[in-house]
Amino acid sequence: IYVFNGNPFSGGPLVSASFVQKDAGIPDLAEVFYPQKSGSYAVIFFVPGLYALIPPQLYSSVLLQVAEHGYIVLVPSADLPKVEYGSLDPRYFKTLPETMGYLLLV
Numbered sequence: 001i002y003v004f005n006g007n008p009f010s011g012g013p014l015v016s017a018s019f020v021q022k023d024a025g026i027p028d029l030a031e032v033f034y035p036q037k038s039g040s041y042a043v044i045f046f047v048p049g050l051y052a053l054i055p056p057q058l059y060s061s062v063l064l065q066v067a068e069h070g071y072i073v074l075v076p077s078a079d080l081p082k083v084e085y086g087s088l089d090p091r092y093f094k095t096l097p098e099t100m101g102y103l104l105l106v
Contacts, residue, residue: 031060
């Protein structure tokens with residue numbers, strides 16, 4: 001797995017991008033931020049603040065920078081049910097296999 005050992009508060013050495021994972025019946029299921037260079041990267045599942053009440057789009061610039069440091073970041077859509085303390089709706093994890101398959105093709 002790629003590990004960046006530089007300053008975590010500056011831009012990372014990798015070029016990052018994002019895409020929205022869609023599924024029939026649920027629009028904009030998840031947004032994924034990833035390094036564009038092929039490699040093995042750790043995955044972060046990021047739930048926006050205040051139990052997902054803050055729209056994920058507000059974090060885009062920060063999450064692109066996290067991806068520049070060698071992480072794949074999965075962010076559930078605001079259209080999914082809100083996160084309650086101690087539990088996540090299973091639909092948050094439904095998209096993971098399809099998303100990882102897409103990333104292998106990129």
